[in-house]
Amino acid sequence: MSNKIVSLYRARLAREKGFIKKDWGGKISIALIYPNHYRIGMSNLGFQIVYQLLNAKENVVAERFFLPDDGEMSLYLESGKELLSMESQSPLLNFDLAAFSLSFENDYPNILRILQLGKIPLLADERNNSQPVVMAGGITTIMNPEPLAPFFDLFLLGEAEASLEEFMGLFIDVAPTLQSKQEVLRTLAQNLHSLYVPSLYHIEHHPNGTIKSMEPADPHIPEKIKVARHLDADAPPAISGILAPDTEFADRVLIELGRGCGRSCRFCAAGYVYRPPRMRDDTHLLPRIAEVMEKHVHVGLVSASVSDTPGIGHITGQIVEKGGRFSVSSLRADSLTEDLLDNLKSVGQRSLAIAPEAGSERLRRVVNKQLTQDQIISAVRLIAQKGHFSLRLYFLIGL
Ligand code: SF4
Incomplete structure (x- = not known):
């Protein structure tokens, strides 16, 4: 055995x-x-x-x-x-x-x-x-x-x-x-x-x-334990090293666009644990993405909120232009842009998800999800106009 x-x-x-x-x-x-x-x-x-x-x-x-x-x-x-x-x-x-x-x-x-x-x-x-x-x-x-x-x-x-x-x-x-x-x-x-x-x-x-x-238990042991943080703004983005066919991301290399999130929704660990948020912009990310794409056409863009990445429309446009493909880990309704959606459509992404989290603005304010009804409707309209995507909405139950 x-x-x-x-x-x-x-x-x-x-x-x-x-x-x-x-x-x-x-x-x-x-x-x-x-x-x-x-x-x-x-x-x-x-x-x-x-x-x-x-x-x-x-x-x-x-x-x-x-x-x-x-x-x-x-x-x-x-x-x-x-x-x-x-x-x-x-x-x-x-x-x-x-x-x-x-x-x-x-x-x-x-x-x-x-x-x-x-x-x-x-x-x-x-x-x-x-x-x-x-x-x-x-x-x-x-x-x-x-x-x-x-x-x-x-x-x-x-x-x-x-x-x-x-x-x-x-x-x-x-x-x-x-x-x-x-x-x-x-x-x-x-x-x-x-x-x-x-x-x-x-x-x-x-x-x-x-x-x-x-x-x-003894005076030489520190009373307080500090959480170590990787705050080097110039550090290259983290990239996955193993491609494993039997997994969710079998065919793509994962690239971390940024760490943390500046939105501070009360229920979200990523918003609190990885402080301060560290967002890399297109000038920082594109050379590294280009390097990865010399060997792999498909990249997975990872961040707490990919659509908040500065220059994300440009980044994804460059990937498409070079004949590559990309997928995204998460999107915010209020930072979705037309060019990002066009690029997602070009690479054949069929389904998108946004997270209103709660059914009323009052409850969204309670959990500090700064997203208005109008912003959600505008995002849904923008997505629907592309005539291509199915849409998932994520809600918290039990608020
Ligand atoms: S916007 Fe998303 S990633 Fe950022 S704190 Fe809120 S739930 Fe977390």
Whole structure:
């Protein structure tokens, strides 16, 4: 049975372009885990960015793990085999670090399923020194790591580009030299201000579960943990490195146009976590897009609100002119333009989505969705005039 899992992963790798397989000799090994199926994890640009950043370090080997899908899961359960990595089909237990990339709270139960399949004790204080250090990062941990605190040795809070390099540098230095996992965690927490090690804090809760007080267990541990932010305005846009045919974005390279959003809708994590918003404009983005298009005709433009990107009409026009195709992750009704719609029509996009969120302007104001009835109607009219698109409207239920 376990041979079937190995064959399945090898076949999947054979269909991918751009994965990284390294020799393990003398390197720190990291299991980079997405707590959902391969198809979903490989469609996540953040996960792909972390994979590239880790493997860019010479003394690190990072391999991917996912929650097995139905057929795969049966193979694991029938064989009793530990969860294996994609690249070298190595068991999770063999890695120095098990690093979860967390984007959605709905995936939390899968974290436990994955640890279980990896034969790693679920609770941090039940794990010993020979088992991997279990850590997490990602947008939900920036908002609130506490619900997961009993299961993790550490959280790295913030954007990967701003925190991973320093964290890995120190981990590589201290992990092989210190005796116990707790010593490693203590040294990391003393030196890195974006690191939260739950076992090094005394936390008291109110009866409703909210935090009453939080104190470091020793004076060398920082009282406050800072979220690391990647604020370099000139940094090149993040680009996905692996093309995986069995996924949502099988045929396209994802390009991050900007991070965050200046609109601050109250319910939206992207508007709050990634502050200040960082929008790249067409002069910054076009050279990079042109480079990508030398090898790939189809690009996926990713941003919290693609239509807010300065010069988006020009960017998409250039892609069309060069014979390329593009898709967009999201649009705002009040920043839709005629040229963007024409370009979407040219590349054959059939369906568009905008998000009024609520049925009345009063409720939209309550959730800070600054979108008037007139703006929504104008956007729908503009879309309808093209005579080409079907339209989806997204609403929040239960306001
Ligand atoms: S406009 Fe969209 S991305 Fe921006 S804060 Fe509102 S919901 Fe979030």
